[in-house]
Amino acid sequence: MFVSESMYELGSKRSAIRELFEYGKKRAAIVGAENVYDFSLGNPTVPAPDCVNETIRELTQSLDSISLHGYTSAQGDLETRQAIADYLNNTYETNFKADNLYMTMGAAASLSIAFKALTSSPDDEIIAIAPFFPEYRVFVTAAGAKFNVVAPDTKNFQINFDEFEKLVNKNTKAVIINSPNNPSGAVYSEQTIKKLADFLSKKSEEYGTHIFIITDEPYREIVYDGVEVPYVTKYYNDTIVCYSYSKSLSLPGERIGFILVPDEAYESKKLYAAVCGAGRALGYVCAPSLFQKVIAKCVGQTGDVNLYKKNRDLLYDGLTELGYECFKPDGAFYMFVKALESDAENFCEKAKEEDLLLVAATDFGCPGYVRISYCVDEDMIKRSFKAFKALKEKYAK
Amino acid sequence: MFVSESMYELGSKRSAIRELFEYGKKRAAIVGAENVYDFSLGNPTVPAPDCVNETIRELTQSLDSISLHGYTSAQGDLETRQAIADYLNNTYETNFKADNLYMTMGAAASLSIAFKALTSSPDDEIIAIAPFFPEYRVFVTAAGAKFNVVAPDTKNFQINFDEFEKLVNKNTKAVIINSPNNPSGAVYSEQTIKKLADFLSKKSEEYGTHIFIITDEPYREIVYDGVEVPYVTKYYNDTIVCYSYSKSLSLPGERIGFILVPDEAYESKKLYAAVCGAGRALGYVCAPSLFQKVIAKCVGQTGDVNLYKKNRDLLYDGLTELGYECFKPDGAFYMFVKALESDAENFCEKAKEEDLLLVAATDFGCPGYVRISYCVDEDMIKRSFKAFKALKEKYAK
Structure with a gap:
């Protein structure tokens, strides 16, 4: 082929989620927008905090054009990195410095750069824990590493260590974790993080290697009922934090985030240099x-997370009452629901007949489940229950 | 090594240009900023046109947060792509549609994506024409292709076709051109583009391949004395345009540009899909x-290009009068000057003794020359002549 075959495939295979979204728009034109219940997309629906647009307006008036819109250093503005380090240190009792941070264009960039920095041989393996965000596979493959997946713990959506054990070997370069999790909404407990740290320390020692944790945490601040999200660097030295402001500040289109390489990481200066090089x-x-x-x-501010919590409670209570088996999410804005048959794709097709747009979790590494994004209008959730009821009744026959 | 060796090297090897810039700041602290003549960096010094900040303020007031800061489609907002297509069609009498355009994060992204989309085998070769922007080598190598360089035409800084001929073969995937050129300031004439198109058509036919032109043109609008920059797609079908608003709108830090894949290109739909996949x-x-x-x-607007022209004339006249051999640039904001000895690095060291910071063009593929960026303060140029004079006199002894 005259172009890269793999790039062509990536670019021409439309994402199932996006197709569902497009389908929803078409159906809305036929049956009316109020009769389509689109739970497919993970777009924040809470506005950015006022600080964002206020700061933008202020900067366009107070700062000269060259300082405002000019190149920053490749690592990012010192002032920005210092502000983030200060915020993290105050919040998590850490000791980061500006030079531990590298500013990126959002989580996808953070991850792509981290994978590229770490991959030193085509034998390298990077492990994800199901359920996982499907683009991980794309980024890991693009970086030239092998992608392996730990089968899910469908009871608590923590980590299935028995399955994990089978996949770790001397080529394991890193494990990517994502808590609060897309798509399950689970938050890894401190116990899970501690167990993970112990496990990887033991394995690293066994193989004489350094297995890194890459922690992808755009949903860190979107948690409910006071649940705590442990700061992973405090539990495991060889950690790379990938963060994005897409969800916390509701800025997904602006592409802004960071990579954090703590001093405690093995050869952290070299690792940081490799991150700069990969960028x-x-x-x-x-x-x-x-x-x-x-x-x-605006670091440390968030949109109104309570709106998501309201939606979660509404949806969880409603679906549970209808008899659906739901995992109650502690964070992010997704709910994981067991399909009413083993074939989640088929289940989603039946849901579609009720104009209920759900995403089968097969690509997330978790067959038999569906993901419901509840970053949607509250009224749509309320209206959708009759469709969920009808769907349930189809299986009662 | 536990990280990618090549990424580590890229990240730890500081750019010579940036080192020079840092050196300048240190010297300024010692001898006074007014006595250091830093011609090293290519940062726009002309403010963005008013339209930019006015539009930003207006949008933060008129558009809701989700529409303003939310995800756009991967190709980019339809409205933006349509506005660009309309502008190009009105300006260059072309026939582009929104779907020929893919919005990117600036020229570096445009190029990285284009190289990645085209590279289908490790045997693939991409050719640059000296003098060339050194990051081309980084991006081509990262995409997995081989990087070859055509020796420069130091008379007119057009294309040395005799040298070019030697490098083209059945593995040649693309040729990257950059006009107006960084570092020479040359603009490829219509005659050059026609000759290039003929040459590549002939070669593509000879090998039964499609050799693409990748035209990197962030300086397209920065030209002087009414010089015209031919729109390459009108001369050669297999063209990919990589554009950035960094220079025309003075927005280098905001990272915004596009890739254009014309319908006329070979299998343009497949090519466009590969671009999307690579992104x-x-x-x-x-x-x-x-x-x-x-x-x-703001498409079609530019900062005040006249300020660059004033600098060009001042610098060209001043240096020529002092006896330097300068290439008079028709565009961009760089001037190419012949070093006063064959070793341009050594010449730059001697210039440094006069606090004149010039960049040796060896990395640009053009030994024996230096690049002088004149996107600087006009007064600095005036003050610098005494240092240029002293430098000249060193060689007169």
Whole structure:
């Protein structure tokens, strides 16, 4: 083929989620938008905190054009990195410095850069824990490493260590974790993180290697009922934090986030240099300048997480009452529901007949489940129950 | 090594240009900023046109947060792409549609994506024409292709076709051109583009392949004295345009640009799909949303190019009068000057003794020359002549 076959495939295979979304728009035109219940997309529905647009307006008035829109250093504005380090240190009792941080264009960039920095041989393996965000496979493969998946713990959606054990070997370069989790909404407990740290320390020692944790945490601040999300660097030295402001500040289109390489990580200076190199090789010159400055001002703020919590409670109570088996999420804005048959795709097709748009979790590494995004309008959730009821009744026959 | 060796090297080897810049800041602290003549960096010094900040403020007031800062489609906002297509069609009498365009995070992203999309085998070769922007080598190598360089035409800084001929073979996937050129400031004439098109058509036919032109043109609008920059798609079908608003709108830190795949290109739908796939694989989710909307409004505007022209004339006249052999640039904001000895690095060291910071063009593929960036303060140019004079006199002894 005259172009890269794998790139062509990636670009021409439409995402199932996006297709569902497009289908929903078509159905809305036929049956009316109020009669379509689209739970497919994970787009924040809570507005950015006022600080964001206020800071943007202020900066366009107070700062000269060159300082505002010019190149920053490749690592990112010192002031921004310092503000983030200060916020993290105050919040998690850590000891980060500005130089532990590398600003990126959101979580996808953070992950792509981290995988590229770590992959030193085609034998390298990177492990994800099901259920997992499907683009991990794309980014790991693009970085030239092998992608392995730990089968899910469908009871608590923590980590299935028995399955994990089978996959770790001397080629294991890193494990990617995502808590609060997309798609399950689970938050890894402190116990899970401690067990993971012990497990990887033991394995690293066994193989004479350093197995890194790459912790992907765009949903860190979106948690309910005071649940705590342990800061992983405090439990395991060889940790790389990948963060994005897409969800916490509701800025998914602006592409702003960071990679954090703590001093405690093995050869952290070398690792940080490899991160800088990978960012450069992938064509990331610097994270968007204006939004770096917005972060310096708004770090630590979030949109109104309570709106998501209200939706979660509404949906969880409603579906449970209808007899669905739901995993009650502690964070993020997804609910994991067991399909009413083993073939989740088929279940989703039947849901579609009721104009209920759900995503089968097969691509997330968790067959038999569906993901319901509840970052939607509250009224839509209320209206959807009659469709969920009808769907349930189909299986009662 | 526990990290990727090549990424580590890329990240730890500081760019010579940036080192020079840091050196300049240190010297300024010692001898006074007014006595250091830093011609090293290619940062726009002309402010963004008013439209940019006005549009930003307006959007933060008129558009809801989700529409303003939310994900756009991976290709980019339809409205933005349509506005760009309309502008190009009106300006260059072309026939582009929104679907020919893919929004990117600036030129580095455009190029990285284009190289990744095209590279289908490790035997693939991509050719640059000296003098060339050194990061091309980084991006081509990262995409997995071989990087070859055509020796320069140091008379007119057009294309040395005799040298070019030697490098083209059945593995040649693409040729990257950059006009107006960084570092020479040359603009490829219509005659050059026609000759290039003929040459590549002939070669493609000879090998039964399609050799693409990748045209990197962030300086397209920065030209002087009415010089025209031919729109390459009108001369050669298999063209991929990589554009960035970094220079025309003075927005280098915001990372916004596009890739254009014309319908006339071989299997253009497949090529466009491969571009989308490469964007996805490299972790580019969408170009920054707010700035996509700014582009929709401000496309076609530029900062005040006359300020660069004034600098060019001042510098060219001054240096020529002092006896330097300069290539008079028709565009961009760089001037190419012949070093006063064959070793340009050594010449730059001697310049440094006069606190004149010039960049040796060896890494640009053009030994014996230096690049002088004149996107600087006009007064600095005036003050610098005494240092240029002293430098000249060193060689007169």
